[in-house]
Amino acid sequence: MSAANQPSNLNIANALTVVRIAGVPLFGWLLLTQDGESIGYRVTAWVAFALLMITDRIDGDLARKYDLVTDFGKLADPIADKALTGMAFVGLSIIFDSWLFWAITIVVLVREWGITLMRFAIKKYDVMPASQGGKIKTTLQAFAIGGFLLPLEIWNNPFTDLLLFFAWVFMAGAVAVTVVTGVMYVRDARTIRREARASSSS
Numbered sequence: 001m002s003a004a005n006q007p008s009n010l011n012i013a014n015a016l017t018v019v020r021i022a023g024v025p026l027f028g029w030l031l032l033t034q035d036g037e038s039i040g041y042r043v044t045a046w047v048a049f050a051l052l053m054i055t056d057r058i059d060g061d062l063a064r065k066y067d068l069v070t071d072f073g074k075l076a077d078p079i080a081d082k083a084l085t086g087m088a089f090v091g092l093s094i095i096f097d098s099w100l101f102w103a104i105t106i107v108v109l110v111r112e113w114g115i116t117l118m119r120f121a122i123k124k125y126d127v128m129p130a131s132q133g134g135k136i137k138t139t140l141q142a143f144a145i146g147g148f149l150l151p152l153e154i155w156n157n158p159f160t161d162l163l164l165f166f167a168w169v170f171m172a173g174a175v176a177v178t179v180v181t182g183v184m185y186v187r188d189a190r191t192i193r194r195e196a197r198a199s200s201s202s
Helices: 012-036 039-065 071-096 099-121 132-149 160-201
Strands: none
Touching (some): 012 039, 012 071, 039 132, 071 099, 071 132, 132 160
């Protein structure tokens, strides 16, 4: 789609993306209030995270259904996801304070923001939107984070150990897909740059 035929950036899909970004500080505050040891604040943080992640699905559906896809949305939507999940990973690492959680957080953040910087670097050649693998990665991260956001380690419930087990299963899957899709994005970026340079030199 040419720039002249693109829809305005001022549309409902992009507005929801901006709302998701703006909601990150509030979510972080809810998560870390009382050092994450308040059941009420943790549950509220879980609700806030769920609502913000739902906007990710809604803005994408609206953009495709009503032809509201813009270059701004292609760049801002993944950034909004990374800001929200990144805040969650850092917050949970602070709360649980374990080397494993911090290791996961570092791997995920290096991949996420490295890919974001790469997107900006190749923007002069083409805009690289989120891939299907990237969407699966975000979904797995959301389920894994959701499991740990609930104060399962505080609740004295016979099902908490089972729920934590499933949360770790989702987390392992999320980390694996995060790394694999990161490699795929680098491959795609190199292809875009190579084809753009070949086209300009021909």
